[in-house]
Amino acid sequence: MNSLILIAVLLLFMVFAYQLGRRWVLQKVGGDRRELHSLPGYYGAYVALLCGLPALLIVALWLSFEPQIIETILISGLPTAAQALPAGELNLLISDIRNIATGNISSRTPDAAVLIAADRYNNLRSISFAAMAVIGLAAAIGGFVVARGRLQPNLRARPVVEGVVHWTLLIASVIAVLTTVGIVLSLLFESVRFFEQVSPFEFLFGLDWSPQTALREDQVGGSGSFGAVPIFAGTLLITVIAMAVAVPIGLLSAIYMAEYASPAVRSVVKPLLEILAGIPTVVYGFFAALTIGPALRGFGEQLGIGVASESALAAGLVMGVMIIPFVSSLSDDVINAVPQSLRDGAYALGATQSETVRKVVLPAALHGIVGAVLLAVSRAIGETMIVVMAAGLAANLTANPFEAVTTVTVQIVTLLVGDQEFDSAKTLAAFALGLVLFLVTLALNIIALVVVRRYREEYD
Amino acid sequence: MTELTAIPVLQRKPDLSKAQLRRRYRAEARFRLYGVAAILFAVGILALLLGSIISTGFSAFMQTEIALDVQLDPAIIDPDGARDPAVLAGASYRKIVRTGLAELFPDVSGRKAKRDLNRLISRGADLELRDRVVADPSIIGTTVTIWIKSSADIDSLNKGQIPRDVVEADRRVKDNQIAWFDTLDADDRVRRSFNTTLFTAGDSREPEQAGIWGAAVGSFLTLIVTLALSFPVGVMAAVYLEAFAPKNRWTDLIEVNINNLAAVPSIVFGLLGLAVFLNFFGLPRSAPIVGGTVLALMTLPTIIIAGRAALNAVPPSIREAALAMGASPLQAITHHVLPLAMPGILTGTIIGMARALGETAPLLMIGMVAFIVDIPRTFTDPATVLPVQVFLWADAPERAFVEKTSAAILVLLAFLILMNLAAVILRKKFERRW
Numbered sequence: 001m002n003s004l005i006l007i008a009v010l011l012l013f014m015v016f017a018y019q020l021g022r023r024w025v026l027q028k029v030g031g032d033r034r035e036l037h038s039l040p041g042y043y044g045a046y047v048a049l050l051c052g053l054p055a056l057l058i059v060a061l062w063l064s065f066e067p068q069i070i071e072t073i074l075i076s077g078l079p080t081a082a083q084a085l086p087a088g089e090l091n092l093l094i095s096d097i098r099n100i101a102t103g104n105i106s107s108r109t110p111d112a113a114v115l116i117a118a119d120r121y122n123n124l125r126s127i128s129f130a131a132m133a134v135i136g137l138a139a140a141i142g143g144f145v146v147a148r149g150r151l152q153p154n155l156r157a158r159p160v161v162e163g164v165v166h167w168t169l170l171i172a173s174v175i176a177v178l179t180t181v182g183i184v185l186s187l188l189f190e191s192v193r194f195f196e197q198v199s200p201f202e203f204l205f206g207l208d209w210s211p212q213t214a215l216r217e218d219q220v221g222g223s224g225s226f227g228a229v230p231i232f233a234g235t236l237l238i239t240v241i242a243m244a245v246a247v248p249i250g251l252l253s254a255i256y257m258a259e260y261a262s263p264a265v266r267s268v269v270k271p272l273l274e275i276l277a278g279i280p281t282v283v284y285g286f287f288a289a290l291t292i293g294p295a296l297r298g299f300g301e302q303l304g305i306g307v308a309s310e311s312a313l314a315a316g317l318v319m320g321v322m323i324i325p326f327v328s329s330l331s332d333d334v335i336n337a338v339p340q341s342l343r344d345g346a347y348a349l350g351a352t353q354s355e356t357v358r359k360v361v362l363p364a365a366l367h368g369i370v371g372a373v374l375l376a377v378s379r380a381i382g383e384t385m386i387v388v389m390a391a392g393l394a395a396n397l398t399a400n401p402f403e404a405v406t407t408v409t410v411q412i413v414t415l416l417v418g419d420q421e422f423d424s425a426k427t428l429a430a431f432a433l434g435l436v437l438f439l440v441t442l443a444l445n446i447i448a449l450v451v452v453r454r455y456r457e458e459y460d
Numbered sequence: 461m462t463e464l465t466a467i468p469v470l471q472r473k474p475d476l477s478k479a480q481l482r483r484r485y486r487a488e489a490r491f492r493l494y495g496v497a498a499i500l501f502a503v504g505i506l507a508l509l510l511g512s513i514i515s516t517g518f519s520a521f522m523q524t525e526i527a528l529d530v531q532l533d534p535a536i537i538d539p540d541g542a543r544d545p546a547v548l549a550g551a552s553y554r555k556i557v558r559t560g561l562a563e564l565f566p567d568v569s570g571r572k573a574k575r576d577l578n579r580l581i582s583r584g585a586d587l588e589l590r591d592r593v594v595a596d597p598s599i600i601g602t603t604v605t606i607w608i609k610s611s612a613d614i615d616s617l618n619k620g621q622i623p624r625d626v627v628e629a630d631r632r633v634k635d636n637q638i639a640w641f642d643t644l645d646a647d648d649r650v651r652r653s654f655n656t657t658l659f660t661a662g663d664s665r666e667p668e669q670a671g672i673w674g675a676a677v678g679s680f681l682t683l684i685v686t687l688a689l690s691f692p693v694g695v696m697a698a699v700y701l702e703a704f705a706p707k708n709r710w711t712d713l714i715e716v717n718i719n720n721l722a723a724v725p726s727i728v729f730g731l732l733g734l735a736v737f738l739n740f741f742g743l744p745r746s747a748p749i750v751g752g753t754v755l756a757l758m759t760l761p762t763i764i765i766a767g768r769a770a771l772n773a774v775p776p777s778i779r780e781a782a783l784a785m786g787a788s789p790l791q792a793i794t795h796h797v798l799p800l801a802m803p804g805i806l807t808g809t810i811i812g813m814a815r816a817l818g819e820t821a822p823l824l825m826i827g828m829v830a831f832i833v834d835i836p837r838t839f840t841d842p843a844t845v846l847p848v849q850v851f852l853w854a855d856a857p858e859r860a861f862v863e864k865t866s867a868a869i870l871v872l873l874a875f876l877i878l879m880n881l882a883a884v885i886l887r888k889k890f891e892r893r894w
Contacts, residue, residue, distance in 0.1 A: 067742040162790045169704060172696035176718045176764065179757050183728055186735035249498040256495025272503050278876060280818030282847040283513070283869050286854045290862065291512045321505045328502075352484055354491035375723065382725020384821035385847075389854060409727050409821070416734065417824055434731045438724065445723045449716075 003063055006133050010059070013140050014052035021047030021151065029153045038158035046157040049164055050147040055140040062132045070124050077120055079113055097121055187438055190431035197425040198226045203432060205229060209395035211415060211426045226429055228436070230395035234405030238316045238387060239380045241401055245320025246380075247373055250327025257328070258335040259357055277325035285389030288318035293390055305402060308392070313401040315391040319383055323376045330375065334368025335361060367455035374448035378441040384409040408433050513873075517866025523655035523668065524618040525607040526581060526644055530560035532593065532600050543597045553586035553593070557608065564649075565640060576637055580644075582609040584669040607651065612667035612860035614641055618650065621859070632859065658867060662833045663849065667860035670853075672868050674835045678748060678828070678843030679817060681836060685752020686816050690759045691809055695798075697760075698767030698805070703779075703793050722761035729758045730825025738826060745827035746842040754822050759812040766808020770801040803890035810883040814876050820847040846872045 022044035029035035036043070071094060075083060082093060093114070100118040195203070206227015253273065257266055293314040300307030307313070338361050346356040362369070392404030393414060415430035534541065537551040558578055562568065568577050585608040593600060609615075613632045616622045618641070628635050644650050661671030697718075705711040733754035737743045743750050774797050782792035823829070828844050829852065836843035844852070846868060853865040 064741060071742075158788065162788060165790060166704065169696045169700035172693045173700045173705070173714055173764075175693055176697065176721055176760060177714055179732070179760070180717050180721055182736055183724070183732045186732055187728075190735060249501055252495050252498035253502060256492070256499060260492060260495060269499055269503070272506060276502060276506050278814065278818075278880060279509070280820065280847050280850075280872065280876070282818070282820045282850050282854075283509070283873070286850060286865060286869065287509050287512065289854065290516075291508070321502070324502050352488045354488045355484070357491070378723060378725075382727065384725070384727045385851065388821075389851070409725070412727060412731070413821070413824055416731075417829055431731060431735070434728055438728050441723065441725055442720060445720055449719075 002129055010052055010055050010140055014048040017051040017144055018044035018048040024151055035153050037154055037156050042157040042161050045161045047147040050143040051140050054143055055136045058139055059132060059136045066128055073124060074121055078117060187431055187435040190428050191435045194425060194428035194432045202226060203228055207397060211429050230397040231406055231408055231411055233397055235381055235407040237312050237399060237405055238407055239377060241313060241316025242319040242323055242380045243377060245317055246323035246327050246376055250324045251331055254328040254331035254335060255357055258332055273325045273328055281385040284318050284322050285385040288314050288386055288390035292318055307402040308404040310392040310404040311402050312405045315387050319380055319386050323380055326379060327372055327376050330372035331369050334365040338364045367452055371448040371452035374444050378444035382437060382441050388413050408437050513866045513869050516863055517870045519619050520863040520867035521655055522652045524610040524615040525651050525653055526610050527605055527607050527649040528560040529603055529605050530556050531603045534601050537600050545594055548594050548597060549590060553589045557585050557589055576634055579611055580614050580637060580640060582611050582668045583666050585609060609668045612858060615668060616860055662835050663831060667858050667864055670864060672849060672871060674832060675844050675846045675849035678836050679845040681748035681839055682752045682845055683813060683817060685749055685839060686755040686759060687813060689753060689756035690763055694760050694763030695767055695805060697764045698771060699793060702768050702771040718761050718764055726758055726819055727821040729754050730822030733822060733826045744840050746830050747840045748843050749839040750826050751823050751828050754826060755816040755819060759816050762812035763809050767805045770804025771797060774800045803886055807883045807887045810879050814879040818847055818876060820851055823848055
C-alpha cells in the first residue's frame with residue numbers, strides 16, 4: 001500500500017515537473033514560441049521524463065527484488081537449528097513469520113524465536129521501504145535539477161522525448177516475445193527437475209499413471225508411476241469425438257451460410273453461432289456434467305449399454321459443440337475467398353450448386369479448411385474446463401467412448417489445485433504435461449500456418 | 461482414382477436422361493438439407509444449453525422465508541441493560557430463534573424431532589436477527605414477527621424440486637418436516653421473496669447464505685488489472701509493429717510469436733503464472749493482481765491483432781497528409797491515425813475483456829479457486845472470480861447449489877452479453893469505411 005502511495009507521489013511530481021518545464025522554457029524566450037526548437041509541451045515532457053523515469057525504474061526494481069533479499073537476511077538471522085531445516089519446513093516457518101508479522105492467523109502457536117523473527121521481518125521491511133523512498137525521491141529531485149540545468153530554448157527536446165516513446169513502444173512489442181520465453185523457460189525448468197526423478201522414457205511410453213509420492217518408505221501403493229500414455233490416449237479419444245462433431249457440422253454450416261443462405265438468414269444465424277463461441281467454457285462444462293452426461297447415461301441404460309456418468313462421449317460431444325463456431329467461421333472465410341469466376345465456370349458447364357461446392361469450391365478452399373481443422377484440434381487438446389468438469393480422473397487406457405478417460409489438462413489441474421510441494425514428482429509432473437501440451441499445440445499451429453501458406457492456390 | 465476412369469465414359473456418351481437429372485437434383489436437395497440440419501443442430505444445442513440453464517437457474521432468484529414470532533428476551537440479549545453493541549452482537553440469538561420456532565409446534569419433543577424441526581430454518585437465521593437487533597436496540601424486550609430464511613432443503617421443497625411421493629429414505633426432507641412445513645404454509649407463515657443474499661453475500665457452505673457478490677467484486681478487480689496492463693501495452697505494441705517496425709527478421713519473429721501466443725492453451729498461461737509470479741516473485745496466492753496479470757498476458761495478443769487491423773484500416777493518405785504538413789512520424793500516428801483507429805481498437809479490447817471475464821483454467825493454477833467468504837477489497841486480498849465460483853458450486857454436493865450455479869452462470873452471461881453489445885454498438889456507431 002505504502003509503495004502505491006510512493007508511486008502516486010512520483011507520478012504527481014512528474015505532472016508538476018511537466019508544468020514547470022513548460023513554463024520555464026516559455027519564460028526564457030519571453031513567450032515567443034518561434035524561438036523554441038520544439039513545442040513547449042515537449043520541454044515539459046523532457047523535464048518530467050528525466051525526473052520520473054529513473055525514479056520509477058528504481059522503485060520497480062526494488063519492489064521486484066525486495067522479497068528475496070529480505071527472506072535471505074531473515075533466514076541468516078534465524079537460530080542455526082531452524083536454518084538446518086529441510087526446504088519445505090523452512091518455507092512453512094517463513095510463511096508463519098510473515099503471517100505473524102502482518103497480523104494474520106498463523107498455523108501454529110508462535111514460540112519466542114518466531115516472534116523475534118517476526119519483529120525483525122517488520123523492521124527489515126520498514127527499513128527497506130524507507131531506503132526505497134529516499135533513493136527514489138532523491139533520483140526524482142536529481143533528475144529535476146539536471147533537467148533544469150539543461151533547459152535551453154535551442155534544446156532539441158522533441159527528438160529526445162520521441163526517442164523515449166519509441167523505445168517504450170519497442171519494449172511493449174517485445175513483451176509478447178518475453179511471455180513466450182517465460183512460458184518455455186518455466187515449463188522447461190520444472191520439467192527438467194521432474195525428469196531428474198522420473199526418466200523421460202517412462203513418462204512418454206509408460207502405460208501406468210498413478211501420480212503419488214510416498215510419504216513413508218513402506219507405504220502401500222507408495223511408489224507412484226508416471227507413464228503418461230493413458231492420458232495421451234484419453235486426450236486423443238476426446239479430441240477425436242469432438243472433431244467428429246465439430247468438423248462435419250462446422251463445415252456444412254459454413255458451406256450453407258456461404259453458398260445458400262439468404263442475407264436475412266445469414267444475419268440471424270451468424271451471430272447465433274458466434275454466441276456459441278462466446279459462452280465461457282465453464283458453462284459448457286456445467287452443461288456437460290449436469291445435462292448431457294446423465295442424459296447419455298439414461299439413454300445407454302435403455303439400450304443396455306453401460307455408460308459411465310463421466311464418459312468420454314459426453315465431454316467430447318460438448319467440446320465438439322464448443323468448437324463448431326471455430327471451424328465454421330474460419331472455413332466461411334476461406335470459402336468466401338474462392339473467386340466467383342470458378343463457380344461461374346462450373347455452372348456454365350452445367351453443374352448443380354452442390355456439385356460446384358463439392359468439386360470446385362471445396363478443393364480450392366481445402367488448404368484453409370485443413371488449417372482450420374488443425375487449429376480446432378489444437379484448441380480441443382488444450383481445452384480445460386469441459387473435461388475437468390465432465391471427464392473422469394482415473395487414467396484408463398481404453399478406446400471405448402462410453403468409459404471415463406482423463407486428459408492432459410485434467411491431470412494438470414488435479415495435480416496443481418490444492419497443496420503443492422515443488423520438490424515432489426507429483427507436482428512437477430504437471431509441468432512436464434504442460435510442456436507436452438505446449439509443444440503439441442505449438443506444432444499444430446505451425447503446421448496449420450504452413451499448410452495455409454504453402455498450399456494456397458493463387459487465382460487471377 | 462475411380463473418378464478418373466469414369467471420365468472417359470462420360471466424355472463419350474454423357475448421360476442426359478431424365479432419371480440422371482432427377483438423381484442430381486435429389487443430391488442437390490440432400491446437400492442443402494445437410495447444411496440446414498447442421499445449422500439447426502448447432503442452434504438447437506445452443507437453445508438446449510440456454511434453456512436448461514435458465515430453467516434450473518431462475519428459481520434461485522427467489523428464496524423461501526418463514527415467519528416466526530420471536531420474543532427478544534433482555535435476559536438473553538443484554539443481561540446488564542447497557543445496550544453495549546459488543547454485548548448485543550455476542551448474544552445467543554440461535555436460542556431465541558429456536559424458541560420462537562418451538563413455540564409454533566409445542567407438541568414436538570425429543571432430541572431427534574427437535575433437531576429435525578430446527579433444520580427447517582437456515583443456520584444463518586440467528587445472524588439476520590442479530591443484525592436487526594444491533595441496528596435497532598429498542599426492539600429488545602418486545603415480541604416481533606420476523607421473516608427468516610428457510611433451510612436450503614425446505615426451499616427446494618417449496619419450489620417443488622423435491623418430489624413428495626418418493627420413499628422417505630430417498631429424499632432429503634423427512635415426512636415430519638414436510639408436515640410441519642405444510643402447517644406453516646397453511647398458517648400463511650411461508651412466503652417467497654427476492655433473494656437479495658445472492659447478490660450481496662460472499663461464498664458460503666450453506667446454499668441459502670451463499671452469494672456471488674464476492675466473486676463479482678473479484679472479477680471486477682481482476683479485470684481492472686487486466687485492462688490496465690493489456691490495453692496500453694497492446695496499443696503500443698500494435699502502433700510499433702504497424703507504423704515503426706523495420707521489416708526484418710526480428711519483426712517477423714515478433715509477429716509469428718504473437719500469432720502463436722494467441723493459440724496457446726489458456727492453462728499454459730496459468731502454469732506460467734504459477735512458476736513465475738507465485739514461485740519466483742513470491743506474489744500472494746489467490747490475489748486479483750496475479751490473476752489479472754496472467755489474464756493480461758493472455759489477452760495481449762487479441763488486443764495487438766485487433767489494434768493492428770484497426771490501424772491498418774486507416775487510409776495511408778491521412779498519415780501522409782500529416783507528414784506533409786510537417787508533423788513528425790510519431791505526431792502523425794498519435795495525433796491523427798490512432799484516434800481514427802481507436803473505435804476498432806476498443807472493440808477488440810472489449811471482446812478480449814469478455815474472454816478474460818469468462819476464463820477459468822489459468823486462474824485455477826494460481827489458487828483463485830479457494831473457498832473465500834469475505835468480499836475482497838484490494839488487489840492483494842484473496843479473491844475468486846465469477847467463472848471459478850461457477851466451477852466451485854458445480855462441484856458442491858448440496859442439491860441446492862445446482863440452481864445457484866445456474867443463477868451465477870446467468871449473471872455471468874448477462875455481463876458477457878452487455879460487453880459484447882457494447883462492442884457491437886461501438887462498431888456500428890463509430891466504424892468508418894474509407
